[in-house]
Amino acid sequence: MERKxxxxxxxxxAYAAGERLAMLTAYDYPSAAIADQAGIDIILIGDSLGMxxxxxxxxxxxxxxxxxxxxxxxVRAVEYGLVxxxxxxxxxxxxxxxxIHNAGRLLKEGGAEAVKLEGGKNMAEVIxxxxxxDIPVMGHIGLTPQSIHRMxxxxxxGRDEKGRNAxxxxxxxxxxxxxxxxxxxxxxxxxxxxxxxxxxxxxxxxGAGREVSGQVLVFHDLLGLSGDRQPTFVKQYAHLKExxxxxxxxYIREVKEGVFPGPEHTYK
Ligand code: KIV
Numbered sequence: 001m002e003r004k005x006x007x008x009x010x011x012x013x014a015y016a017a018g019e020r021l022a023m024l025t026a027y028d029y030p031s032a033a034i035a036d037q038a039g040i041d042i043i044l045i046g047d048s049l050g051m052x053x054x055x056x057x058x059x060x061x062x063x064x065x066x067x068x069x070x071x072x073x074x075v076r077a078v079e080y081g082l083v084x085x086x087x088x089x090x091x092x093x094x095x096x097x098x099x100i101h102n103a104g105r106l107l108k109e110g111g112a113e114a115v116k117l118e119g120g121k122n123m124a125e126v127i128x129x130x131x132x133x134d135i136p137v138m139g140h141i142g143l144t145p146q147s148i149h150r151m152x153x154x155x156x157x158g159r160d161e162k163g164r165n166a167x168x169x170x171x172x173x174x175x176x177x178x179x180x181x182x183x184x185x186x187x188x189x190x191x192x193x194x195x196x197x198x199x200x201x202x203x204x205x206x207g208a209g210r211e212v213s214g215q216v217l218v219f220h221d222l223l224g225l226s227g228d229r230q231p232t233f234v235k236q237y238a239h240l241k242e243x244x245x246x247x248x249x250x251y252i253r254e255v256k257e258g259v260f261p262g263p264e265h266t267y268k
Contacts, residue, residue, distance in 0.1 A: 003039070006041050008136050012180070021041045021181075022039075022041050022042075022214060024219055025046040027045060027073075028074070029073045029074070031074075031219050032073070032074040032075075033077040035219065036077060036078045041082065044086065045070050047067065048086075048218055049062065058148050059088070059145045059148075061089075062088040063088060067086060068109050068110040071112050082113050082114065083111070083112050083113050083114075084113065084116050085115055085116070086115070086117075087103060087106070092126050093119075093126075096126055099129060099130055103117075104135060115135060115138070116183065119139075119144065119170075120139070120173050124177040127178060131178035137177075139183065141183070142186050143157050143186025143187070144185065156188065168194065168195060172199075175199050179201060185206045186207040187207070204216050208233075217235075223236070224241055
């Protein structure tokens, strides 16, 4: 079936119609092709790539060059979903001029259609400046991995009254600044529901319960490629790590036993 490419107006229309949005990360051509062919609405080149595919403990070391490199690969595979690139740590916190320049690079050099950045009230001016340069921005509040050292670990946010109120203010500030959507990460379900009911833009949850406008997961977590110990919010829809190890063990056996390659894999 021929499907219409997802665009920012398309997201607004889907939200207005009460349609839930499905978002997934992808970092390279094959994962983006799989996500896109499955029909994912929004494909995120997340700075989680620093942890998921580079093996770092945090996302802080990810650079603009790395996000651009991975965005280019993803863009080459995507025909349907909206491509959103993460703004890495220190690519926007240093001021509006840097933020516009770096967000622009993600569109101009990477081929993304929108950018995502972490922060609420403290980043409202930056979001507004990028939006005014005609670059669509997705916000990201709650458990913001680039704030790992302030948070003292990857902890659920907004559990006490003060944190709750701050997040409600952050969500309003992100919307007011012109973001087209906002990720709510690692917050109690009731708070996510309250924020969602107050906003007029889609909320995309990850570890934020079900009463939001959409969900996002990391590609490798969804497919069970990340290992067995997963946070509560992850649902593994497949167990590809075990399946991959099994397949590779079979290959090793067949090579050692002289079974592979068979005649059908041999040129005449
Ligand atoms: O970097 C990332 O993958 C993200 C999503 C998990 C929201 O920010």
